[in-house]
Amino acid sequence: MxxxxxxxxxxxxxxxxxxxxxxxxxxxxxxxxxxxxxxxxxxxxxxxxxxxxxxxxxxxxxxxxxxxxxxxxxxxxxxxxxxxxxxxxxxxxxxxxxxxxxxxxxxxxxxxxxxxxxxxxxxxxxxxxxxxxxxxxxxxxxxxxxxxxxxxxxxxxxxxxxxxxxxxxxxxxxxxxxxxxxxxxxxxxxxxxxxxxxxxxxxxxxxxxxxxxxxxxxxxxxxxGKFTVQQYTTRDGIRVYNAVDSREAAAAAPVLKKLPSVLEWEAKLFGPYPFRAAGSIVDHAPNVGYALETQSRPVYDRAPDLSTLVHENAHQWFGDSVSLTSWKDIWLNEGFATYTEWLYAEQHGGDSAQKTFDDLYAKPASDGLWEFPPGDPGSGANIFGTPVYARGAMALHVLRTTVGDPAFFRILRAWAAEHRDGHGTTAQFERLAERVSGKKLDSLFQTWVYAPGKPNRP
Missing domain, CATH: 2.60.40.1730 (tricorn interacting facor f3 domain)
Structure with a gap:
C-alpha cells in the first residue's frame, strides 16, 4: 500500500x-x-x-x-x-x-x-x-x-x-x-x-x-463497479484479469500494458510468481487516497503510475505470499516493495538505488524520515508512515551494499521461497540474511531497522 x-x-x-x-x-x-x-x-x-x-x-x-x-x-x-x-x-x-x-x-x-x-x-x-x-x-x-x-x-x-x-x-x-x-x-x-x-x-x-x-x-x-474487463494468460501461464473504470481507462492503459513484463522482471529477482492469477482493479475512488495489494489483483483508487504498479505487485511476494506475524514488522512489506521500485528504476533507465538512497540520506535529522524506526513504528497510526517505506528501503540498500549483490538477491529469493504461503518476522529475516551472506548483521539491523533517529552514514 x-x-x-x-x-x-x-x-x-x-x-x-x-x-x-x-x-x-x-x-x-x-x-x-x-x-x-x-x-x-x-x-x-x-x-x-x-x-x-x-x-x-x-x-x-x-x-x-x-x-x-x-x-x-x-x-x-x-x-x-x-x-x-x-x-x-x-x-x-x-x-x-x-x-x-x-x-x-x-x-x-x-x-x-x-x-x-x-x-x-x-x-x-x-x-x-x-x-x-x-x-x-x-x-x-x-x-x-x-x-x-x-x-x-x-x-x-x-x-x-x-x-x-x-x-x-x-x-x-x-x-x-x-x-x-x-x-x-x-x-x-x-x-x-x-x-x-x-x-x-x-x-x-x-x-x-x-x-x-x-x-x-x-x-x-x-x-x-462499472468496469471494462480485459482477460488474458501470460506466457508463464498466469491468468490476468484487469477491471478498469472508464474514467480511468486512458491513463491506466499504458501502465497496465506493462504488467506482464513487470511480473516477469520481479520473478527473475524474487523467484516464481506465487499465485495462479494476477491483474488489476482500477476504480475511480478519489476520496480513498491509496492503492492496496489485494492478493493476486491489486486495487487502485485511480489509474496507477508505473512505480505504483511495480510496488503493489512486489507485494504479491512480500506481504501476500510471505505475510506478517505482527503489524510492527510491516516494513517487511512496505520497505521491500519500495526498494523494488528503486531496483526497477535502476534497471530501466532511471536513478540508481544508490542515488535514491543518497538523496534521502541528505535529509536533515529533523525530517520526518527519521521520526521512528521502521522495525517498530510504535503504533498503528505510524504503520503507513514514511519511515516504514523509505527508511525500510534504505535498510535493504545498506544490507545490499554490505553483503554484495549476489548474496543480497539470494537472500530475497530465499525469503520468498522459504516462507511462501506462510509468515515471517524481522528476526527471521535477519537470521536468514546472516546464514546466506555468512556475515554478522546484528549491528546493521539494530542501526537501520530498530534504532530511532538518523543513523550515521554507512
Missing part, C-alpha cells in the same frame, strides 16, 4: 447487542495479541476456508451476505470470537446447529451448543445484512467496504475485512476463499484469484471467484 493522504482520526463505534446464553469456559481469546491491533484476529481456532456469498445493490448500498467458515479448533472451545463490525447478524449456526451469539464492539462472540474438542473440525455459518461502510484507522484513513458512486472499493488493510464478512482477521490466520457475488446487470464484481464463472439472469449478474492459495483476510476484496 503506497502511503496515503491521511485524515484526522475518528473513532468508529458499534452498539452492543446481546443474544444467546452466557458463555461457558474454556474460551478462545478475543485477539491474537498484536501490539498495535490487540482485538484483531481470534484465539482458539484456525480458519482453513471461507465461502462467501454476497448480494450487493450499489443504488441502495445494501449488502446481503452468507459466510461459511470451515475451521479447526486449536484448543477446547466452549466459546470463540469472530471479527465482525456493523452489519446485522440474522442467523448463526455451528455445524448446522443454532448457536448463541452476542455483539461486543468489533467482536461477534459465538457460543456453540456443545463445546468443541481440540483438533476438531467445525463449520460456522453466519447470515447477515445491512449497509456496510468503512472503519477509520488510527491514522485517519478509511478501511474496509468503501462505497463509491457506482459500487464499492473494498480494501481491508489493516482491519477492514470485518466490515463486510465475519473472520479471524489477523495476518497470522491465512485461508483459501470462494466468492459468489451478485450485482445488478452492467456492474462487475471483482474478487481474488481465478474467475470460475459469470452468469446473468433476471437483470442480475453473478460472479464466482476462487483464491486457492492461503490469504490473510485483509487482502480479500469484492470490489464492485
Amino acid at each position: 503506497p502511503k496515503a493522504v491521511r485524515r484526522t482520526f475518528v473513532l468508529v463505534t458499534t452498539p452492543v447487542a446481546l443474544l444467546g446464553a452466557a458463555a461457558p469456559s474454556p474460551t478462545g481469546s478475543s485477539g491474537v495479541g498484536d501490539p498495535y491491533f490487540p482485538l484483531s484476529g481470534n484465539g482458539g481456532y484456525h480458519v482453513g476456508h471461507y465461502d462467501l456469498t454476497l448480494r450487493y445493490d450499489p443504488g441502495s448500498g445494501h449488502l446481503d451476505g452468507k459466510a461459511v467458515l470451515t475451521a479447526r479448533a486449536t484448543q477446547r472451545l466452549g466459546r470463540f470470537d469472530l471479527d465482525f463490525k456493523g452489519l446485522t447478524v440474522t442467523g448463526l449456526t455451528v455445524d448446522h446447529t443454532k448457536a448463541g451469539f452476542r455483539r461486543d464492539g468489533q467482536e461477534l462472540v459465538v457460543t456453540p451448543k456443545r463445546a468443541l474438542g481440540k483438533g476438531e473440525r467445525f463449520t460456522v455459518t453466519v447470515t447477515y445484512q445491512g449497509k456496510p461502510g468503512p472503519v477509520t484507522d488510527p491514522d485517519g484513513s478509511p478501511d474496509g467496504w468503501i462505497p463509491t458512486d457506482d459500487g464499492a472499493f473494498v480494501a481491508g488493510e489493516p482491519q477492514g475485512a470485518m466490515t463486510w464478512f465475519p473472520s479471524n482477521s489477523h495476518p497470522t490466520d491465512k485461508s483459501s476463499y470462494d466468492f459468489t457475488i451478485t450485482v445488478p446487470k452492467g456492474h462487475t464484481a471483482v474478487a481474488n484469484g481465478v474467475l470460475l464463472s459469470e452468469r446473468t439472469a433476471h437483470a442480475k449478474t453473478t460472479f464466482r471467484w476462487r483464491q486457492s492459495e492461503p490469504m490473510a483476510a485483509y487482502l480479500a476484496t469484492a470490489t464492485v
